[in-house]
Amino acid sequence: MKTKTRESYGKLIEHVREIYLLRSTHWLLAWDQETTMQTGGEAVAYRGKQLAQLAGFEHEKATDERLDEWLSACEEDDELMGDGYSPEVVNVRETRRSFDKERKVPASLVKAYSEAQAMSKQAWSEARAEDDFGKFEPWLKKMVELCGERAKCWGWEDNGEAWDALGDEHEQGMTARMVSGVFEGLREKLVGFVGEIMEAMKNGRGPSNRFHEAEVPVKRQRGFVERVARGIGFDFDRGRLDESGHPFCLPLHRDDVRMTTRYAENMVNDALGSVLHEAGHGMYNQGVPGGEHVGTPYGDAMRLSVHESQSRMIENQVGRSEGFWRWCYPVLQEECGESVAGLSFEDVYEGANRVDASLIRVEADEATYNLHIMIRFELERAMMNGDLSPGELPGAWREKYKEYLGVEVPNDRVGCMQDIHWAQGALGYFPTYTLGNLLCAQFYEAAERELGGLNEQFANGEFGGLVAWLRDNIHRHGMAYRAEELCARVTGEGVEGGADALMRHLEGKLRPIYGV
Numbered sequence: 041m042k043t044k045t046r047e048s049y050g051k052l053i054e055h056v057r058e059i060y061l062l063r064s065t066h067w068l069l070a071w072d073q074e075t076t077m078q079t080g081g082e083a084v085a086y087r088g089k090q091l092a093q094l095a096g097f098e099h100e101k102a103t104d105e106r107l108d109e110w111l112s113a114c115e116e117d118d119e120l121m122g123d124g125y126s127p128e129v130v131n132v133r134e135t136r137r138s139f140d141k142e143r144k145v146p147a148s149l150v151k152a153y154s155e156a157q158a159m160s161k162q163a164w165s166e167a168r169a170e171d172d173f174g175k176f177e178p179w180l181k182k183m184v185e186l187c188g189e190r191a192k193c194w195g196w197e198d199n200g201e202a203w204d205a206l207g208d209e210h211e212q213g214m215t216a217r218m219v220s221g222v223f224e225g226l227r228e229k230l231v232g233f234v235g236e237i238m239e240a241m242k243n244g245r246g247p248s249n250r251f252h253e254a255e256v257p258v259k260r261q262r263g264f265v266e267r268v269a270r271g272i273g274f275d276f277d278r279g280r281l282d283e284s285g286h287p288f289c290l291p292l293h294r295d296d297v298r299m300t301t302r303y304a305e306n307m308v309n310d311a312l313g314s315v316l317h318e319a320g321h322g323m324y325n326q327g328v329p330g331g332e333h334v335g336t337p338y339g340d341a342m343r344l345s346v347h348e349s350q351s352r353m354i355e356n357q358v359g360r361s362e363g364f365w366r367w368c369y370p371v372l373q374e375e376c377g378e379s380v381a382g383l384s385f386e387d388v389y390e391g392a393n394r395v396d397a398s399l400i401r402v403e404a405d406e407a408t409y410n411l412h413i414m415i416r417f418e419l420e421r422a423m424m425n426g427d428l429s430p431g432e433l434p435g436a437w438r439e440k441y442k443e444y445l446g447v448e449v450p451n452d453r454v455g456c457m458q459d460i461h462w463a464q465g466a467l468g469y470f471p472t473y474t475l476g477n478l479l480c481a482q483f484y485e486a487a488e489r490e491l492g493g494l495n496e497q498f499a500n501g502e503f504g505g506l507v508a509w510l511r512d513n514i515h516r517h518g519m520a521y522r523a524e525e526l527c528a529r530v531t532g533e534g535v536e537g538g539a540d541a542l543m544r545h546l547e548g549k550l551r552p553i554y555g556v
């Protein structure tokens with residue numbers, strides 16, 4: 041490496057570490073607000089100021105013009121940039137990407153967008169509570185417009201569309217054409233398969249609802265889910281589990297990972313599902329490269345579909361498997377005692393796999409979940425292209441829910457206003473959930489091919505084999521490989537194989553349970 045490059049790279053990394061320090065401090069305050077802070081008096085408003093102050097510092101650092109200089113010096117050095125996946129190349133590449141993204145949006149638009157976000161979220165929350173879409177409509181229109189302006193700043197390929205620029209913010213290189221190609225094949229298969237299951241349920245087949253109805257004291261649920269998280273491999277010496285309104289996982293450092301879940305007496309399955317999901321994110325965060333890589337992209341986890349593939353795998357492929365429940369059923373009995381004493385193994389294992397065409401995405405089962413995502417993708421794409429005006433959203437939403445899931449949407453509160461994403465301008469985000477599910481199905485098949493007998497291992501409470509495989513194949517690479525590259529490396533096939541892999545997983549498990 042030339043001396044000049046070495047100097048520039050050193051300065052670049054020092055600067056990037058400072059950005060990570062600010063960000064993790066920002067996250068710590070956000071975690072505190074969601075989990076432990078008291079909200080009386082002016083506490084929330086003051087916390088808002090603290091967060092905004094840190095966000096301001098972060099933005100300032102992230103758009104520092106010197107970054108361009110240091111990056112250019114590195115990019116010009118062929119020796120440094122020679123190995124496509126070395127820590128140096130990954131750090132330069134990812135920093136360039138976020139720097140260009142941040143810099144292309146003028147400060148006036150950044151400000152307009154963040155102010156509109158705050159007001160739009162407020163309007164959404166009120167409109168939702170009162171089930172009055174008319175109150176939210178002008179804000180939705182505003183957010184779609186602002187997203188359009190942001191997209192214009194970033195630009196998109198000649199044969200693409202504005203949605204692509206938004207999609208790329210959440211998943212590098214994701215375009216509407218690519219997503220709709222993947223979804224098209226999956227939709228038909230899923231709609232047909234879910235239809236078969238619904239038909240079977242009408243004829244009285246399928247799991248009982250007893251697991252979902254069991255009333256388990258929250259105190260006992262806490263002990264239960266913590267024991268499960270520990271059992272599957274989340275390291276509690278390097279992380280925590282707390283409680284919040286919406287479950288999440290924030291890595292302040294690979295050795296300080298904060299995850300949360302939520303509890304309600306008659307929702308032990310929900311608390312468990314959330315913990316498994318967040319523990320999947322958490323174990324990924326605990327497994328990224330440490331030491332000198334901390335506070336650099338190479339020492340960070342890949343977003344978003346790859347991250348989601350890790351949470352979904354622990355939640356679904358592991359946590360809804362027969363083997364897992366062979367191990368977990370006695371743990372449930374021990375930890376939750378009398379309240380679950382009447383539940384049989386079938387009640388619990390099959391209950392955890394109950395399919396229900398419902399209205400609410402976050403409560404959806406593994407099979408119908410992706411249909412909820414497809415609906416959102418198709419509608420937001422149409423709004424971005426001007427084919428659907430925000431005012432027409434409630435009607436279009438109802439039509440799609442009828443068509444894909446066969447359900448009638450009784451009101452907009454449980455219809456098009458159920459998610460916060462669009463209210464805060466996160467268009468282009470939803471598909472990453474389904475792409476994560478698809479990737480995860482492919483990864484899991486690869487793990488099974490290489491390791492073999494995973495179900496039996498789970499039944500014995502052995503999760504270390506799978507976790508070590510994930511560490512080796514995915515976690516330890518940090519941000520080195522994008523989703524398609526990682527998929528090719530790990531599975532030997534392209535991401536287009538995801539739809540079939542997911543269907544094999546779902547049908548293999550659910551057909552026996554539903555007798556279809």
Ligand code: ZN
Pocket residue numbers: 317321348351
């Ligand atoms: Zn997630």
